[in-house]
Amino acid sequence: MKLTAQEIESLIGEGVPMAGLIGFQVVNVTAEHTVTRIPFNDNWIRPGGTISGPVIMALADASMYAIILAALGKAEMAVTSNININFLRRPDPADLYGKATLLRLGKRLAFCEVNLFTGSDRELVAHATGSYALPGKGFGAEME
Amino acid sequence: MKLTAQEIESLIGEGVPMAGLIGFQVVNVTAEHTVTRIPFNDNWIRPGGTISGPVIMALADASMYAIILAALGKAEMAVTSNININFLRRPDPADLYGKATLLRLGKRLAFCEVNLFTGSDRELVAHATGSYALPGKGFGAEME
Amino acid sequence: MKLTAQEIESLIGEGVPMAGLIGFQVVNVTAEHTVTRIPFNDNWIRPGGTISGPVIMALADASMYAIILAALGKAEMAVTSNININFLRRPDPADLYGKATLLRLGKRLAFCEVNLFTGSDRELVAHATGSYALPGKGFGAEME
Amino acid sequence: MKLTAQEIESLIGEGVPMAGLIGFQVVNVTAEHTVTRIPFNDNWIRPGGTISGPVIMALADASMYAIILAALGKAEMAVTSNININFLRRPDPADLYGKATLLRLGKRLAFCEVNLFTGSDRELVAHATGSYALPGKGFGAEME
Numbered sequence: 001m002k003l004t005a006q007e008i009e010s011l012i013g014e015g016v017p018m019a020g021l022i023g024f025q026v027v028n029v030t031a032e033h034t035v036t037r038i039p040f041n042d043n044w045i046r047p048g049g050t051i052s053g054p055v056i057m058a059l060a061d062a063s064m065y066a067i068i069l070a071a072l073g074k075a076e077m078a079v080t081s082n083i084n085i086n087f088l089r090r091p092d093p094a095d096l097y098g099k100a101t102l103l104r105l106g107k108r109l110a111f112c113e114v115n116l117f118t119g120s121d122r123e124l125v126a127h128a129t130g131s132y133a134l135p136g137k138g139f140g141a142e143m144e
Numbered sequence: 145m146k147l148t149a150q151e152i153e154s155l156i157g158e159g160v161p162m163a164g165l166i167g168f169q170v171v172n173v174t175a176e177h178t179v180t181r182i183p184f185n186d187n188w189i190r191p192g193g194t195i196s197g198p199v200i201m202a203l204a205d206a207s208m209y210a211i212i213l214a215a216l217g218k219a220e221m222a223v224t225s226n227i228n229i230n231f232l233r234r235p236d237p238a239d240l241y242g243k244a245t246l247l248r249l250g251k252r253l254a255f256c257e258v259n260l261f262t263g264s265d266r267e268l269v270a271h272a273t274g275s276y277a278l279p280g281k282g283f284g285a286e287m288e
Numbered sequence: 289m290k291l292t293a294q295e296i297e298s299l300i301g302e303g304v305p306m307a308g309l310i311g312f313q314v315v316n317v318t319a320e321h322t323v324t325r326i327p328f329n330d331n332w333i334r335p336g337g338t339i340s341g342p343v344i345m346a347l348a349d350a351s352m353y354a355i356i357l358a359a360l361g362k363a364e365m366a367v368t369s370n371i372n373i374n375f376l377r378r379p380d381p382a383d384l385y386g387k388a389t390l391l392r393l394g395k396r397l398a399f400c401e402v403n404l405f406t407g408s409d410r411e412l413v414a415h416a417t418g419s420y421a422l423p424g425k426g427f428g429a430e431m432e
Numbered sequence: 433m434k435l436t437a438q439e440i441e442s443l444i445g446e447g448v449p450m451a452g453l454i455g456f457q458v459v460n461v462t463a464e465h466t467v468t469r470i471p472f473n474d475n476w477i478r479p480g481g482t483i484s485g486p487v488i489m490a491l492a493d494a495s496m497y498a499i500i501l502a503a504l505g506k507a508e509m510a511v512t513s514n515i516n517i518n519f520l521r522r523p524d525p526a527d528l529y530g531k532a533t534l535l536r537l538g539k540r541l542a543f544c545e546v547n548l549f550t551g552s553d554r555e556l557v558a559h560a561t562g563s564y565a566l567p568g569k570g571f572g573a574e575m576e
Contacts, residue, residue, distance in 0.1 A: 017187045018198045021165075043161045053205050053224045054162045058198035080197045081397065082370050082419065084228040084516040086543050086561060088536040103559050104520040108396055108421070109369065111518050113559065127535050127545065129518055129561060131370065133396070225541065226514050226563065228372040230399050230417060232392040247415050248376040252540055253513065253565070255374050257415065271391050271401065273374060273417060275514065277540070305475045306486045309453075331449045341512045342450045342490035349485050368485045372516040 002073035005029045008066050011074065019062045022055055026066055027097070034066045036098045037119075050090040051125075056116055060085055060128035063098035064112040068132055071105055075135055081109065083130035094120040108134055146217035149173045152210050155218065163206045166199055170210055171241070178210045180242045181263075194234040195269075200260055204229055204272035207242035208256040212276055215249055219279055225253065227274035238264040252278055290361035293317045296354050299362065307350045310343055314354055315385070322354045324386045325407075338378040339413075344404055348373055348416035351386035352400040356420055359393055363423055369397065371418035382408040396422055434505035437461045440498050443506065451494045454487055458498055459529070466499045468530045469551075482522040483557075488548055492517055492560035495530035496544040500564055503537055507567055513541065515562035526552040540566055 003011070009026040012019050022044070028035040036059060038044075044055040061080055068078055096118055103111040109131045116126040147155070153170040156163050166188070172179040180203060182188075188199040205224055212222055240262055247255040253275045260270040291299070297314040300307050310332070316323040324347060326332075332343040349368060356366055384406055391399040397419045404414040435443070441458040444451050454476070460467040468491060470476075476487040493512055500510055528550055535543040541563045548558040 016196045016198065017189070018196055045161070052160045052162055054160065054198065054202035057201040057205065057227070061197050061201065080231050082230050083201070084372060084561065086226050086535065086563065087224050088543055103518065103556060111520055111559070124535060127543070127561060129516065129559060131518065228417065228516060230391065230419065232399055247374065247412060255376055255415070268391060271399070271417060273372065273415060275374065304484045304486065305477070306484055333449070340448045340450055341493050342448065342486065345489040345493065345515070346486035349489065368519050370518050371489070374514050375512050
């Protein structure tokens, strides 16, 4: 990995204010995956007593960004191109984890998968896939 | 519509704290679509000077919820089943709008589309589709 | 447009044999959209008397390819990067149409939307979005 | 499992004619996953010498159907609700495999994941997720 968990957490916390706001943490970084976490907070509860969708989506996106930073180093200009999330179960009111893997690291696009689960039982609460456009010679072409 | 713009805004603001946090507003509700807005706020800027992905995703999700509430009335227990977002352009630092339409209102699932754009030029910055599981006799089966 | 409906139909029919196999036709090409069609054929019926999912997906993909060819000319090497389809209603046993629009034509990616409906009632049976990686200086980087 | 690999292959081959047409096979069925295959066939090649997108999508969809049949038995009326595919690499001209797992088997929806790869090198060529609406008391509500 080109960056430590702490370095990735700082980069994302500074770069994406909402991540900092919801307490985004990088728990572990290996060559195969990153594990990220949002500590439980009553503020994110929606009707029915469950963590609201936008918090789960924010963790999914930040988890993808974390594994791309781990693989590429300080690639701050990488931007999300597509994200798709299936919501599988109501999450318990507990810490929420995202375990991200790289499906494919290309020159122009990185494809990721994230399993999202709570610390209380490890059952999947959501599953996300997505792609990031990577900076490069041609960078900026797509998102300017 | 079964609810006014103001009633929908209040329901979502109370029910989904992150929506309140980012200043989510319901601008207009008609039989065909709802228009929602997040006022510009420096807090949501990410590297490159653009609105961060999680804010766009939160508006997309809240816009879908708004049009379902408009169509069904107080269906607080409807839950997102799937959401897919394509990020098309870097948004200007300006108010962000979401215009939602119902693709299909079934008995168990509602499918929605949201066009996301900034007030400064009306060009699409993102496009989302998704489905909500609707409450009903069998409700709870899926997400419990 | 850089190509006529007939030229696009021929390119896709030759280039993607399955499109030819299912009788893919390009009905109309304008600056705003392309309309494509698969004539009804008993072979595509699945249990329940409805057109099978793979046929709908094939038409969605070919419709996106058609509008990219219309915009860019003979870009045979453009390849699908992502496709997302929501199936909304059981299609009638009738001709299936795809109306494609370009959401965003970038330098490296083109984003498209396709409304799919049958000739019998024009109600949406499915809705697709997706992205194509476009050929260019860096082409081949992603999909090699 | 409620059905054997051979029974699942027959059900899908009869029920979804396009699956039969492309030579869809069920290779293996366990409690955790199903492995499916499309034998290599020159007909599916597109410009660039690679297996065309619609064939990959058809295998992804049929693989999801296979694992749902394995879990539920003869659930012919289950219908695809959503499918999302990321195309990661150009497939070699070789047999194409789909390894499907169930992310969540609910009462109304089943969520699946499919890894798609060729027999020649086992690298992922595509990754799909999707949901099927399941038959039940309320069945038909959604797709009629």
